[in-house]
Amino acid sequence: SSDEIPFALIEQGFEAFPKPAGKKFEYGTTGIRTKGDTLESTCYRLAIIGALRSKSLNGKLIGLMVTASHNPEPDNGIKPIDSRGEMLDVTWEPYCTAACNAVDAQEFFGILKKLIHAYKIDLKTPAKVIYGHDTRPSSPMLIKAVASGLAAMGAQTIDAGLKTTPQLHYLVHAHNTAGTEEAYGEPTEEGYYKKLADAFLKLVEGKPATSKLTVDCANGVGAHALLNIQKYIPSSALEIRALRTAIGTKGALNDGCGADYVKIGQKLPKDIEKDGVQQGDRMCSFDGDADRIVFYYLRGNPAQKDSFRLLDGDKIAALATDYISELAKKAGIELNVGCVQTAYANGSSTKYLEQRVPVTCTPTGVKHLHRAAEHYDVGVYFEANGHGTVLFSPDALKLLSEAKPTTPAAEDALIQLRNLVDVINQTVGDAISDMLLVEVILRSRQWDCEEWDALYEELPNKMLKVIVKDRAAFTTEDAERRLVTPTGLQAKIDEVVAKYKDARSFVRPSGTEDCVRVYAETGLAAELDSLANNVAKLVQEASDA
Ligand code: G16
Numbered sequence: 001s002s003d004e005i006p007f008a009l010i011e012q013g014f015e016a017f018p019k020p021a022g023k024k025f026e027y028g029t030t031g032i033r034t035k036g037d038t039l040e041s042t043c044y045r046l047a048i049i050g051a052l053r054s055k056s057l058n059g060k061l062i063g064l065m066v067t068a069s070h071n072p073e074p075d076n077g078i079k080p081i082d083s084r085g086e087m088l089d090v091t092w093e094p095y096c097t098a099a100c101n102a103v104d105a106q107e108f109f110g111i112l113k114k115l116i117h118a119y120k121i122d123l124k125t126p127a128k129v130i131y132g133h134d135t136r137p138s139s140p141m142l143i144k145a146v147a148s149g150l151a152a153m154g155a156q157t158i159d160a161g162l163k164t165t166p167q168l169h170y171l172v173h174a175h176n177t178a179g180t181e182e183a184y185g186e187p188t189e190e191g192y193y194k195k196l197a198d199a200f201l202k203l204v205e206g207k208p209a210t211s212k213l214t215v216d217c218a219n220g221v222g223a224h225a226l227l228n229i230q231k232y233i234p235s236s237a238l239e240i241r242a243l244r245t246a247i248g249t250k251g252a253l254n255d256g257c258g259a260d261y262v263k264i265g266q267k268l269p270k271d272i273e274k275d276g277v278q279q280g281d282r283m284c285s286f287d288g289d290a291d292r293i294v295f296y297y298l299r300g301n302p303a304q305k306d307s308f309r310l311l312d313g314d315k316i317a318a319l320a321t322d323y324i325s326e327l328a329k330k331a332g333i334e335l336n337v338g339c340v341q342t343a344y345a346n347g348s349s350t351k352y353l354e355q356r357v358p359v360t361c362t363p364t365g366v367k368h369l370h371r372a373a374e375h376y377d378v379g380v381y382f383e384a385n386g387h388g389t390v391l392f393s394p395d396a397l398k399l400l401s402e403a404k405p406t407t408p409a410a411e412d413a414l415i416q417l418r419n420l421v422d423v424i425n426q427t428v429g430d431a432i433s434d435m436l437l438v439e440v441i442l443r444s445r446q447w448d449c450e451e452w453d454a455l456y457e458e459l460p461n462k463m464l465k466v467i468v469k470d471r472a473a474f475t476t477e478d479a480e481r482r483l484v485t486p487t488g489l490q491a492k493i494d495e496v497v498a499k500y501k502d503a504r505s506f507v508r509p510s511g512t513e514d515c516v517r518v519y520a521e522t523g524l525a526a527e528l529d530s531l532a533n534n535v536a537k538l539v540q541e542a543s544d545a
Contacts, residue, residue, distance in 0.1 A: 003124045005116070007109055009152040010048060014105045017044040017145050025100035026472075027093040029365040029511030032100060033068050033077030036138030040145040042100045045108065046078050047149025049099055051127035052112070053092065054155065056119045057083045059126045061158075063172040065165050066133040066142045067289040070260035071512060073253040076138045078146070079165060085173030085184075085427030087367035127155035130171055132163035134221045134289045135247045160189075164225045164290035166430030167192055173427045184426070189228070196433055197232030199422035202415075203440045204237060210443050212239035214283040215435070216269045218258030219246045222290030225432050238439060243275055259287040259294045259386050259431070264463050267308055268296070278302070282442075282449050286431040291366075292386040293431040295438065297449035309453055313382035314349035316438060317341070318455045320390055321357055321380045323441045324420070328378075330413035333403050335396055338376035340369045343481045343506050344384040346458040347521055361479045365511065366429055387429040390437075392421050416444075459502065460525040462532045464518040468543035471509035474516050480508040486542040496534050500527050505535045516543075 019041040025032050032042050047064060054062045063081030071077070080088040080096070088096075095115045102108040116123065131146050133139035143159075150157050158175075160168060167189060174187035185195040217223035223245035230240060244257045254261065256270030262285045268277065269285060277283065279302050284295045295311035321339055328335040338358045341350060345361070353359050358376070362368035366387055373379025377396040382388030392400070400418055405411040423440065425433040442452060468474070475484045483490040489507070497503045502523030509516050516539055520532035 003122075005109075005112060005123060006152060006154065007105075010109075011105045013044050013148045013152050014108060016148070017041045019100070019103070025097060027097045030069070030087065030367070031077055031079035032096065033071060033075060033512050034514075036068070036074055036076030036136060036142065039076055039078070039138070039142055043078055043142045043145035044149040045099045045102075046080060046096060047129070047131075047146045048112065048153055049092070049096055049115070050080055050129050051150055051153035051155040052115060052121055053080070053082070053088070054127040054129055055123065055125040056121045059128055061128045061130055061172055061175045063168045064129060064131040064146055065163070065168045065289070066131070066136075066139050066146065067165055068136065069134075069165065069289045069291065069512070070254060070258060070287040073136060073251055073255070074138070076136050076142060077512075078142070081169055081172050083172065083176050085169040085176075086370055087365075087428070090367060127153055128157075129155050130158040130160050130168065130175070132160035132168040132171075134165070135162065135219075135224075135253060137250065162221060162224060163189065164221050164430070164432070166291050166425050166428050166433065167225065169427040169430075170425060193229045193232050196423055196436060197229055199419045200233060200436045200440065201237055202419045203423060204443050207443045208446070209237065209239070210439070210446075210448075211282060212241055213435075213439065214241045214243060214275075214277065214281055216244045216257050216262070216272070216283065216285040217242055217290075218254050218286050218288050219244045219249060219252035220254065220258070220286065220288040220290065221247070222286035222288075222431055223247055225290055226286075229432060238436075243272065244269060254288045257285065259285045259292040261285070262296060263294050263310065263312055263385050266310055268298075273302075279307070280448065280450070284435060284438075287386070290431040291429045293434045294386040295449065297453075299450060299453070309449070311449060311453060313384045313386040313388050314341070314346050314458070315452065315455065316386070316434060317380050317382040317388065318349060318352055319441050319452055320437060321353060322455070323444070324378055324380070324390065324417070325356065327413045327417050327420075330409060331403060331405060331417060332410050333399050333414070335399065336377040338373070338379055340372045340379060340381035342369065342383050343479055343508075344463075344519055346384065346461055347502075347504060348456045348458045349384075352456040361481075363476075363480045364508065370428070382429075386431075386434075389426070389429050389434065390420075390424045391426060397421065459521045459523065460528045461519070461521040462528050464520075464532050464536045465510075465513070465515040466518060466536050466539045466543070467514070468516050468539065470543070471514065471516050473543070474507065474509040474539075476506075476508050481506050483507055486545075489538060489542045492538050493535055496538065497531070500524070500531050503527070503531055505531060507535065507539055
């Protein structure tokens with residue numbers, strides 16, 4: 001490797017992947033995301049930054065995932081993954097934004113130089129980058145731009161091909177820990193399935209199987225992962241009915257299905273009744289890159305609108321928190337279990353959890369929740385939309401491996417905890433892993449959905465999108481619970497909210513879609529629409545003013 005940046009080579013690609021004139025890119029909730037056909041320049045440039053990131057981490061492997069997750073099929077994006085399998089260090093985000101917006105090669109080089117200086121990057125260190133993509137039609141074209149940027153940097157590369165986002169996170173962590181005491185697993189896609197499946201099979205051994213699970217794969221890459229993991233989990237251990245698996249059908253991805261559709265609409269995937277879904281069936285939906293999951297079922301008369309019951313990220317957090325706390329107690333080990341949520345967490349879920357464990361609230365985005373969860377021995381973090389996981393700290397892992405249980409019951413609990421660590425993706429929220437986690441807990445408790453649902457009753461809630469002229473005009477504080485700008489808008493929202501019983505509402509700009517989101521929650525279901533619409537109206541007025 002040379003100790004200089006290969007500007008001439010980089011410039012060739014820079015010209016080959018021109019930035020669409022006038023387009024502004026912004027590093028958002030998980031990376032850069034917008035219309036897929038405008039993203040080649042961004043992918044090329046972030047590949048170069050990715051290579052620098054790897055160099056700055058002493059040549060550790062980093063990841064680049066091409067996906068737009070829950071967004072519509074024509075969208076795409078790129079999510080950079082850091083060397084421990086977590087999201088990219090947030091201090092790099094402004095460099096990414098600036099690099100993607102640079103209008104010419106000179107400006108781009110200036111940004112690279114600043115980055116190299118700020119992080120004292122030794123350019124002689126080799127770079128290693130793994131990249132993967134979801135099922136979007138624009139992915140192959142964007143992967144070419146990524147590969148070209150990495151080639152210009154002389155980086156060592158691994159083309160992981162079609163992967164779920166959490167699989168790519170797994171691969172990064174597994175590669176970087178291979179052969180060490182922390183070895184996370186075999187660094188292959190098969191290794192991922194084996195690790196999860198092995199742990200799952202141990203966890204459910206000897207426990208009577210529950211009814212079949214219906215999975216909506218959002219017509220995305222989750223279908224591929226689900227099919228593959230079934231090679232390692234026989235249907236006698238978990239009976240799965242996979243629906244919405246049409247990966248190759250144009251326009252099908254996330255269309256009328258998937259975790260976001262179900263959560264926001266609080267309804268079944270479109271036309272799923274035609275698949276013979278019945279009252280009491282346990283169902284779940286993945287999102288487009290399989291990093292989120294929500295569960296649901298029909299209670300009472302399926303013909304009635306309110307028979308749909310959602311078991312979202314909040315309910316998963318409650319289920320997991322209780323279960324892990326209980327196991328720790330049984331095993332006789334002291335673990336500081338805590339929960340991390342965002343402002344979207346239902347008020348009832350926060351209340352439920354706060355009665356049991358410490359609870360932290362962070363801004364939206366797994367990067368924020370993940371970091372906060374690291375403060376606990378066991379950090380359960382879930383966004384209401386179903387994105388989340390459970391982190392076990394190095395201290396907790398040590399405790400688990402060294403504990404000497406004194407009774408058979410304590411020993412059982414300890415073994416269960418150890419296997420739970422392996423079934424739960426420790427790098428990021430993962431629909432497949434979370435699905436298995438929920439199945440394990442329900443089976444241990446011999447619960448159906450209704451019993452799980454009964455943990456608490458959520459407050460009526462609603463989410464709206466408002467299309468505004470400039471979402472950057474909306475800035476927030478207090479973990480996004482309050483607006484700072486537009487000036488005066490928060491006071492007006494407070495005034496409206498005060499008119500409703502047990503109400504809460506907040507407004508924040510989306511970091512993945514071009515809109516402002518409004519969340520509303522009320523004590524009285526009949527007042528919900530009125531509150532949400534009134535707040536949305538205030539947002540629209542502020543934008544038009
Ligand atoms: C991403 C993030 C999530 C976030 C969601 C919506 O999900 O990973 O943490 O909750 O976007 O973010 P926003 O409200 O800023 O648009 P995904 O599944 O789309 O990658």
